[in-house]
Amino acid sequence: MLYSSAIYCKLFLRGFLPIFPNPAMPIIPYYKRRDKNMNSFDIIGPVMVGPSSSHTAGAVKIGIISRKLLGSPVRKAHVFFHGSFLATGKGHGTDKALVAGLLGFSVDDQRIPDSFRYADEAGMEYRLSGIDLGDVHPNSVKLLLYGDDDRHIEVVAASVGGGAIRITELDGLPANFSGDYPTLVVNNLDQPGHVTEISSMLGHKSINIATMQLYRSSKGGKAVIVLECDQEVPADAVRWLSRLEGILKVTYLGLSDGDNA
Amino acid sequence: MYQSFQEIIDKEKSTGSLFWEIVRDNDCTEMDLTKEEAFLRMQAMYEAMKSADASYDASLSSASGLVGGDGERIAVARRAGNLLCGSFLGLVMEKAVKMGESNACMKRIVAAPTAGSCGVVPAVFLSLEEEKGYSTEQMVKALYVSAGIGGIIAQRASISGAAGGCQAEIGAASAMAAGGAAFLLGCDGETIAHAAALAMKNLLGLACDPVAGLVEVPCVKRNVIGAVNALTSADLANAGVRSKIPPDQVFDAMRSIGKALPEEIKETGKGGLAATPTGLAFKESIKGF
Numbered sequence: 001m002l003y004s005s006a007i008y009c010k011l012f013l014r015g016f017l018p019i020f021p022n023p024a025m026p027i028i029p030y031y032k033r034r035d036k037n038m039n040s041f042d043i044i045g046p047v048m049v050g051p052s053s054s055h056t057a058g059a060v061k062i063g064i065i066s067r068k069l070l071g072s073p074v075r076k077a078h079v080f081f082h083g084s085f086l087a088t089g090k091g092h093g094t095d096k097a098l099v100a101g102l103l104g105f106s107v108d109d110q111r112i113p114d115s116f117r118y119a120d121e122a123g124m125e126y127r128l129s130g131i132d133l134g135d136v137h138p139n140s141v142k143l144l145l146y147g148d149d150d151r152h153i154e155v156v157a158a159s160v161g162g163g164a165i166r167i168t169e170l171d172g173l174p175a176n177f178s179g180d181y182p183t184l185v186v187n188n189l190d191q192p193g194h195v196t197e198i199s200s201m202l203g204h205k206s207i208n209i210a211t212m213q214l215y216r217s218s219k220g221g222k223a224v225i226v227l228e229c230d231q232e233v234p235a236d237a238v239r240w241l242s243r244l245e246g247i248l249k250v251t252y253l254g255l256s257d258g259d260n261a
Numbered sequence: 262m263y264q265s266f267q268e269i270i271d272k273e274k275s276t277g278s279l280f281w282e283i284v285r286d287n288d289c290t291e292m293d294l295t296k297e298e299a300f301l302r303m304q305a306m307y308e309a310m311k312s313a314d315a316s317y318d319a320s321l322s323s324a325s326g327l328v329g330g331d332g333e334r335i336a337v338a339r340r341a342g343n344l345l346c347g348s349f350l351g352l353v354m355e356k357a358v359k360m361g362e363s364n365a366c367m368k369r370i371v372a373a374p375t376a377g378s379c380g381v382v383p384a385v386f387l388s389l390e391e392e393k394g395y396s397t398e399q400m401v402k403a404l405y406v407s408a409g410i411g412g413i414i415a416q417r418a419s420i421s422g423a424a425g426g427c428q429a430e431i432g433a434a435s436a437m438a439a440g441g442a443a444f445l446l447g448c449d450g451e452t453i454a455h456a457a458a459l460a461m462k463n464l465l466g467l468a469c470d471p472v473a474g475l476v477e478v479p480c481v482k483r484n485v486i487g488a489v490n491a492l493t494s495a496d497l498a499n500a501g502v503r504s505k506i507p508p509d510q511v512f513d514a515m516r517s518i519g520k521a522l523p524e525e526i527k528e529t530g531k532g533g534l535a536a537t538p539t540g541l542a543f544k545e546s547i548k549g550f
């Protein structure tokens with residue numbers, strides 16, 4: 001078939017036509033590409049407690065990651081459900097799943113349906129309510145968490161499908177990370193030098209930075225640097241960072257189980 | 262993962278490796294696993310399906326109260342010899358509903374490919390194992406075949422109801438189970454591909470219209486049609502019946518249908534069964550915290 005060059009270009013950009021129709025060199029249209037190469041266990045799996053990968057497994061994961069970000073067992077939690085989480089969360093057990101995650105249960109833990117009872121036993125106070133967070137992902141939730149030693153954290157997270165999640169806000173500043181990588185979150189004053197300090201420290205420890213994001217509330221105000229790394233960041237490095245002048249708070253999310261101080 | 266059946270069939274012909282080995286070897290490369298490790302991981306998935314089936318609890322009902330206890334009703338009818346479909350298909354129906362109910366009642370299941378369609382593959386596989394006495398090894402190999410098919414569907418079309426309608430969940434699961442069953446019957450890659458394609462053709466265009474947005478109605482009972490359709494499709498392919506539209510093109514059609522389906526019937530809970538007066542009433546009765 002012959003296309004005019006403009007149509008050909010459009011079709012090519014949409015991935016429907018290869019630019020060189022050479023059968024020896026298959027060109028993969030964009031819609032077939034994936035960020036991450038899939039494997040068989042993306043199809044058969046995960047093993048999870050039902051009923052929904054986004055509304056149940058994803059909610060557990062938001063709980064787990066938020067607990068790790070807090071860096072201590074959760075003593076008190078106030079959870080605000082938004083959008084589809086609010087409309088269908090009760091039916092999907094999103095509430096139980098989130099509390100289970102805050103207790104550190106994994107997505108296939110059979111105790112998830114009884115998580116309220118386990119929370120009572122563990123002395124974890126929790127309050128669940130609805131909220132309108134505005135123009136955010138429909139499966140979003142906001143969490144206010146309090147832990148040991150006056151630790152507290154405010155998280156907004158979204159369950160984006162298939163059990164995957166994104167942390168979209170941390171302590172009032174935007175963020176965008178999945179919790180699938182070791183992640184370093186540095187709240188600092190918006191002044192020159194902090195990015196260099198952090199990246200040279202990581203370089204020194206042979207830690208490769210996978211992604212890096214910078215956000216600030218206003219020029220010269222509070223800022224946050226989020227770094228997803230390919231290797232775990234050692235505890236002493238996290239401590240060193242938190243003592244630097246102009247650094248307000250350092251939160252580290254490791255991949256290992258348990259709480260990361 | 263592979264993006265077309267043709268690639269796998271060509272590889273089967275050129276290397277002499279079987280369908281499941283080709284899929285597994287790809288995992289070994291992607292995930293940096295030895296062949297044994299990869300096999301054991303898939304075996305763990307199969308064992309998890311088995312224990313999910315065994316832990317069905319007929320006394321449970323879902324949070325909305327819409328789902329629970331039907332698996333036991335089918336079991337009773339089957340044991341009494343009251344099913345037109347006979348004892349084997351009866352077992353398949355029973356297992357499909359039980360798994361769907363377990364999922365809705367917050368029990369542990371294996372998403373295959375999704376939680377809503379988690380009953381299709383185990384209903385076919387566990388019933389075949391019980392009925393025909395296949396070894397665990399055979400079953401795990403067949404599960405690799407299903408995974409390979411699911412991978413092709415995920416890349417050519419979709420395995421998410423929100424993106425492609427229920428053809429992408431129950432339909433995909435049915436195609437995966439059909440291919441796995443064909444493998445157990447001793448079929449080659451070409452026949453496996455046709456079994457999957459025949460299964461998918463029957464479910465093209467299926468709406469995703471869950472009542473109140475919950476994975477309950479119609480999801481649980483749709484697992485039955487997914488499983489039974491997989492078995493009939495495997496039988497057709499094994500008997501030499503071929504899909505006149507080549508398998509890869511069937512899944513391309515699935516993709517274009519998925520795109521053409523209106524948003525109302527793509528997991529939004531706004532159309533189809535969800536939008537019936539009864540569906541809407543259920544939605545009102547369970548929202549909020």
Ligand code: SF4
Nearest residue numbers: 377422427430469480
């Ligand atoms: S109706 Fe929708 S939610 Fe239910 S099984 Fe089908 S695709 Fe999944």
